[in-house]
Amino acid sequence: MGIGLAIGFGLTVFGCAGANDPEKPENDGKPATRASAPGSGAQPTPAPPAAFVQTVAELERRTEEVEKKIDPLRREVESDPSDARKQHALGRALYEANFMEQGIVHLERAVELNPSVRTLLDLAAAYGGAARLDDAERTCKRLLRSSPDFSPALYNLGTLARRRGKFDEAVGYLNLALEKDPKFLLARLRLGDSLDDLGRRQEAYRTYELALGLEPNTPQEASGYVEALYRLASLDLKMGAYERAGQFLTELIQMAPDHNKAYYAYGQVLLHMGYPEEAQKAFDKHVRILATKEPKGPVAMGD
Amino acid sequence: MRLKLVALSTCLLVVLVRPDGSAAGMRFVDATEGSGIRFEPVCGAPPGEKGWLTEGMGSGGAWLDYDGDGNLDLYLINGSTHDRPAGRGEPNRLYRGDGKGHFTDVTETAGVGDRGWGYGVAVGDYDNDDDPDLFVTNQGANVLYRNNGDGTFTDVTAEAGVGPSPWSTSAAFVDIDGDGDLDLYVANYMESDISKIPRRGDKIAVQGACGYHGIQVFCGPRGRRPEQDQLFRNNGDGTFTDVTQSSGVALATPRYALGVVSGDYDNDGDPDLYVANDSVTNSLWRNNGDGTFTDVGIASLTGLNADGRAQAGMGTDFGDYNGDGWLDLVVTNFAHDLNTVYRNYSGRFFVDESSLAGLGVTNLALSWGAGFHDFDHDGDVDLLIANGHVYPQVDDYDLGTSYRQTNHLFENEAGRFKDVSAKSGPGLRIARSFRGAAFADYDNDGDIDVLLTTLDQPPVLLRNDSPNAGNRLQLALTGTRSNRDGVGTRVMVTTGSVTRIRERKGGGSYLSASDPRIHVGLGAAVRADRIEIRWPSGLVDVLTDVPVNQLIHIREGSSPAPGFEKE
Numbered sequence: 001m002g003i004g005l006a007i008g009f010g011l012t013v014f015g016c017a018g019a020n021d022p023e024k025p026e027n028d029g030k031p032a033t034r035a036s037a038p039g040s041g042a043q044p045t046p047a048p049p050a051a052f053v054q055t056v057a058e059l060e061r062r063t064e065e066v067e068k069k070i071d072p073l074r075r076e077v078e079s080d081p082s083d084a085r086k087q088h089a090l091g092r093a094l095y096e097a098n099f100m101e102q103g104i105v106h107l108e109r110a111v112e113l114n115p116s117v118r119t120l121l122d123l124a125a126a127y128g129g130a131a132r133l134d135d136a137e138r139t140c141k142r143l144l145r146s147s148p149d150f151s152p153a154l155y156n157l158g159t160l161a162r163r164r165g166k167f168d169e170a171v172g173y174l175n176l177a178l179e180k181d182p183k184f185l186l187a188r189l190r191l192g193d194s195l196d197d198l199g200r201r202q203e204a205y206r207t208y209e210l211a212l213g214l215e216p217n218t219p220q221e222a223s224g225y226v227e228a229l230y231r232l233a234s235l236d237l238k239m240g241a242y243e244r245a246g247q248f249l250t251e252l253i254q255m256a257p258d259h260n261k262a263y264y265a266y267g268q269v270l271l272h273m274g275y276p277e278e279a280q281k282a283f284d285k286h287v288r289i290l291a292t293k294e295p296k297g298p299v300a301m302g303d
Numbered sequence: 304m305r306l307k308l309v310a311l312s313t314c315l316l317v318v319l320v321r322p323d324g325s326a327a328g329m330r331f332v333d334a335t336e337g338s339g340i341r342f343e344p345v346c347g348a349p350p351g352e353k354g355w356l357t358e359g360m361g362s363g364g365a366w367l368d369y370d371g372d373g374n375l376d377l378y379l380i381n382g383s384t385h386d387r388p389a390g391r392g393e394p395n396r397l398y399r400g401d402g403k404g405h406f407t408d409v410t411e412t413a414g415v416g417d418r419g420w421g422y423g424v425a426v427g428d429y430d431n432d433d434d435p436d437l438f439v440t441n442q443g444a445n446v447l448y449r450n451n452g453d454g455t456f457t458d459v460t461a462e463a464g465v466g467p468s469p470w471s472t473s474a475a476f477v478d479i480d481g482d483g484d485l486d487l488y489v490a491n492y493m494e495s496d497i498s499k500i501p502r503r504g505d506k507i508a509v510q511g512a513c514g515y516h517g518i519q520v521f522c523g524p525r526g527r528r529p530e531q532d533q534l535f536r537n538n539g540d541g542t543f544t545d546v547t548q549s550s551g552v553a554l555a556t557p558r559y560a561l562g563v564v565s566g567d568y569d570n571d572g573d574p575d576l577y578v579a580n581d582s583v584t585n586s587l588w589r590n591n592g593d594g595t596f597t598d599v600g601i602a603s604l605t606g607l608n609a610d611g612r613a614q615a616g617m618g619t620d621f622g623d624y625n626g627d628g629w630l631d632l633v634v635t636n637f638a639h640d641l642n643t644v645y646r647n648y649s650g651r652f653f654v655d656e657s658s659l660a661g662l663g664v665t666n667l668a669l670s671w672g673a674g675f676h677d678f679d680h681d682g683d684v685d686l687l688i689a690n691g692h693v694y695p696q697v698d699d700y701d702l703g704t705s706y707r708q709t710n711h712l713f714e715n716e717a718g719r720f721k722d723v724s725a726k727s728g729p730g731l732r733i734a735r736s737f738r739g740a741a742f743a744d745y746d747n748d749g750d751i752d753v754l755l756t757t758l759d760q761p762p763v764l765l766r767n768d769s770p771n772a773g774n775r776l777q778l779a780l781t782g783t784r785s786n787r788d789g790v791g792t793r794v795m796v797t798t799g800s801v802t803r804i805r806e807r808k809g810g811g812s813y814l815s816a817s818d819p820r821i822h823v824g825l826g827a828a829v830r831a832d833r834i835e836i837r838w839p840s841g842l843v844d845v846l847t848d849v850p851v852n853q854l855i856h857i858r859e860g861s862s863p864a865p866g867f868e869k870e
Contacts, residue, residue: 054526056499059507066510098509100517130517131700165667165703238659260611264604268654276648283604283652290601290611299640300523300582300615 066097077106084113092122100130111139117147124156133160151181158187162194170194185214185224192231201235208232226256233265242269260289328714328723329679331730331753334766339406342761345393346382350695350706350736350759354502356521357385357420357442357495359693360472360561361671361738361758363814365424366745367435369413370454374402375745375818376409377754378437379762380421385497389443392418402747404766415456417446423739423814427476427485429537431787435819438487440471442495449541465543469530470495475810477565477574478786478839479550480594484537485786488552488576488810490560491530500527516702520694525582529557532578536594551588551596552576558583565809566621566630567793569650572841574791574809577605579616579634602652605632605645609655614640618740618813622675622684623647623804624660625718630806635670635688635813638697638704642670642688644720661713661720667704668711669693672740672813676751680773680824682803683715689755689813691736707734710755730765737763741811743818749775749852751822756815774828774851778821780807783859784840791839794821798828825851835864842867 073090080086087110095103107123120143127136137160143153158173174191177184192207211228214221229252236245249266252259267282347358362380369376376399383392394416398406410416419441426435434450444466448456460466470492476485494500501508503521513522534552535543547553562579569575569589576588576596584606588596600606608614615637621630629647636642644660645653657663672689679685690708698706712727713720724731739756746752750767757763776796780789792807805821825831834846836857843864844857863869 054511056501056507059501059510062510063507098514128517131515131702132517133701163703164701234658261609264609264611264655268656271648271654276651279648280651283654286611287601287604290607293611298525298582298613298615299637300525 070094070097070099081109082113084110084116084119087113088119088122091126095122095126095129100126104130104132115142115146117143117150121152121156124153128156128160128163133164136160149180151177151184151187154180155184155187155190158190158194162190162197167194167197171198183214185211185216185221185228188214189224189227189231192228196231196235201239205232205235208235222255226252226259229255230259230262230265233262233269237265237268237272240272242272245269246273258289258292260286260293263289328727329685329712329767329769330728331712331765332728332768333730333733333763334404334752335761335764338404338764339408340377340379340398340762340764341408342379342381342396343393344379344381344756344759344761345384346758347384353695354504354521355385355497355500356523356693357470357497359521359758360422360492361691361736361814362421362756363423363473363672363739363811363816364741364754364756364762365426365437365811365816366741366743366754366818367426367437367816368819369397369435369450369456370399371434371452372402374400374747375743376400377406377741377745378415378424378426379756380424380439380814382422383418383420383442389420390418392420394418395421395424395439400745402745404746409454413454413456414458415448417441417448417458419443419446422471423473423490424816425474425476425487425810426816426819427487427790427809428787429476429485429487430541431484433781433787435788438465438474438476440474440489440814441468442470444468445471445474445489459541463541463543464545465489465535468533469493471533472561473563473810473814475563475565475576476788477576477790477809478537479534479574479590479596480536481573481839482537482539483782483784483786483840484539485788485790485809486537486594487535487543488563488565489533489535490563490578491532491557492559492561492581493524493530494528515694515697516700518694518696518700520696523582524559529559529583531557532560532563546594550594551591551598554586554598558586560586561617562619562634562813563810564619564621564812565791566806567791568621568630568632568647570629571650572837572839574839576810577619577621577632579619580613581615581617583613585613585616585619585634604655605653608641608643608657614643617671618673618689620674620812621806621808622686624675624684624686624715624720626683626801626803628802628804630804631675633673633675633686633688635673638667638669638692639702641666642668642673660718661722664711664722668708669704670711671738672755672815674740674742674753674812674817676742676822677775677824678712678751678767678772679714679769680750680775680826681715682773682798682801682824682826683718685715686713686720687711687740687742687753688713689737689740691738691758693736693758705734707736709734710737728768730763733763735760735763739813739815741815741817744777744820744822745818747854749777749854751818754815773824773826775822775824776831776834776849776851777854778823778834778836779819779854779856780821780836781856781858782838782840784842785838785859788819789838789859792821793837794823795833795835795837796823796825796831797833797835798825798831820854 091106124139140153154177158170161170177187188211192204195204216222216225233245233248263286267279270279364379381393399409423440425438437448439446449459473490479486512525536546558580565574573590578586587600618635632645646656668690675684688711692706736758741754755763782789831849836844844862845864
């Protein structure tokens with residue numbers, strides 16, 4: 001498969017089936033008929049994500065395993081309850097095993113014994129994970145009292161506010177985090193998201209553009225850079241700036257060729273620009289990439 | 304000049320905004336009180352004590368004219384509790400409507416008070432004898448009630464062969480093979496034996512899919528055994544044959560189905576089916592033209608959202624929201640997720656345009672019933688979505704969401720939806736844990752009202768009192784060669800250069816069934832230039848120069864288009 005398919009306006013679908021490509025769908029270019037409708041003919045339909053099964057017996061076994069891992073830590077704490085490190089370790093283990101409230105009890109004890117930045121951050125995270133957002137906020141503010149320039153605490157306050165739907169407040173905290181650390185890429189992205197949530201689309205756009213100005217030095221930062229590209233393209237798509245959206249997506253796909261969402265967005269761009277056949281190829285690519293990935297968990301009951 | 308503009312604006316404000324805050328566009332009021340509908344639904348334990356998701360799904364309702372008097376009647380489904388023996392739940396109820404908003408409980412005389420743990424209902428004249436029959440979905444055996452035509456029903460489940468089921472949710476009557484009678488698609492959920500599902504708070508539940516933002520709640524479906532949906536072909540003699548396997552709708556790994564609706568998404572003349580599944584890929588079943596189906600959910604891009612993520616599909620509806628002649632889709636989902644609007648691109652594929660279409664505001668709501676209807680008769684379909692959380696525990700936390708929620712009403716503005724919930728009358732400000740939405744013109748005043756079912760609270764009947772609504776037409780279809788209900792019929796109404804499509808759909812959004820009549824808003828037009836009715840049989844009837852604001856009864860073949868013989 002070649003680099004792809006030039007379709008005008010300088011846009012290119014990388015990795016999509018070209019004119020003589022064996023992966024080209026049979027119904028390419030034909031009007032919608034029964035024979036050319038999705039899923040017909042040789043057009044591959046990837047298998048849907050496999051379901052996972054949790055029987056009661058399996059859950060009992062898993063609970064037993066977790067207990068086995070935690071028991072030694074419990075005994076350590078019982079042997080010396082005044083050791084902050086042991087309380088911290090047990091608290092984290094319980095929290096990570098989904099016994100959140102029990103974990104919080106030990107993390108609180110660890111903080112009482114040694115209110116270090118690390119224990120306070122873990123406690124705040126545990127409160128957040130257990131939906132105790134007031135406690136998480138209080139803990140972050142406590143951290144800030146001792147370390148006023150600690151940008152992760154400001155970032156956490158911003159994300160907590162976002163979770164509550166308080167986007168103005170989130171913008172305030174995230175701006176503060178960026179004042180302390182202008183290269184905090186994740187904070188820049190969340191700030192853009194919050195501005196977008198508030199309908200301040202132009203400001204969101206500028207924020208993502210600023211994120212692109214940060215040189216990605218680590219894989220995590222590179223991932224943030226890609227997400228900034230995606231968000232800019234999404235905003236352009238919403239605003240009808242299809243050509244610019246296509247340019248962002250082209251750059252994104254070069255950096256992250258398995259970013260299925262980028263192909264999906266590219267398909268939308270192509271549709272709006274009047275290239276339905278090319279859009280179909282971009283969507284097909286999205287589907288093919290999806291089939292190679294672990295399915296993402298849904299937002300659903302119990303998840 | 305500026306002063307004049309300010310004065311004009313003030314006048315407009317006075318004219319457009321009512322004392323209750325509703326705008327001149329759409330207005331819904333609570334008409335439950337005094338309607339005679341006294342219904343106390345039961346779905347397991349009370350809210351704070353619910354231990355399993357069997358207790359959080361609620362139940363639906365259906366509009367039907369069971370006695371053929373021209374007035375819509377209401378059938379409401381009721382549930383049970385886990386400590387009661389099977390078949391000892393609260394009875395379903397049938398209310399006879401007088402067409403003026405008053406209802407009388409006729410359950411006992413009609414003989415439709417099934418006491419299974421009920422969830423959903425489908426309506427269809429499966430025996431083509433000119434009266435609507437009822438199919439009730441239960442946890443346990445389902446029930447088919449045949450309408451005797453004299454105000455009573457007979458339970459014919461055993462002889463029809465459609466009873467066996469583990470836990471069914473929604474159902475749709477639809478003629479899948481074009482043989483002139485209604486077949487039956489039954490959406491099934493998961494194992495319902497609670498001895499196999501951890502209870503909320505059980506130690507082992509902690510390791511299962513039984514948390515929500517860190518809160519211990521009842522376990523979701525993921526990880527439990529899903530049940531296969533069922534498709535029954537109508538044999539035309541009162542019996543059905545299970546064709547789940549031979550029709551192709553059997554899945555190697557069944558999905559947790561909650562909603563089903565039929566619609567001809569590819570405009571090829573046969574009914575396709577869309578199934579909203581909870582937590583896993585949704586299914587778009589393309590009809591191969593012979594009553595067999597191919598799942599094109601993934602290939603058509605309707606199986607997952609734009610992120611490539613499965614969602615918690617609950618309710619669904621087909622409707623052409625952008626007026627391009629192709630049926631689009633809406634699927635309702637969980638809280639902290641978007642409801643999804645899939646725009647149909649000429650039957651080739653669909654694109655998740657939820658954000659572009661304006662549904663981003665639904666993020667914190669947990670949504671169930673949904674319907675595309677033209678509530679203000681301006682010629683395009685609006686969207687109403689019923690909301691309500693499954694976990695009462697969310698009220699104890701600051702997550703931006705709540706157990707009882709208000710519903711969403713979106714006005715269609717040139718293919719984009721504007722949230723007008725807050726200014727559309729007091730009916731839209733009622734907060735409950737809503738579930739089903741059954742749409743109908745129950746008071747025969749020409750506009751679409753809605754019955755909303757709730758979890759553990761009485762249903763809410765919202766009357767559409769929209770002022771200054773445009774003109775409209777309603778069509779009551781009677782098939783002759785096609786199935787009697789005309790399910791699958793495509794209606795195209797042309798005024799000037801605009802053609803609007805509507806379809807007589809099977810199924811209904813979230814456990815419910817809506818008004819069988821076709822309704823189309825026409826704005827300021829005073830006549831419809833042309834109404835084309837394409838029946839599933841292939842016959843086409845055409846009416847021309849039709850005055851608006853009337854209900855037209857159309858019998859298949861009575862006004863044939865050139866080239867078709869009169870019946």
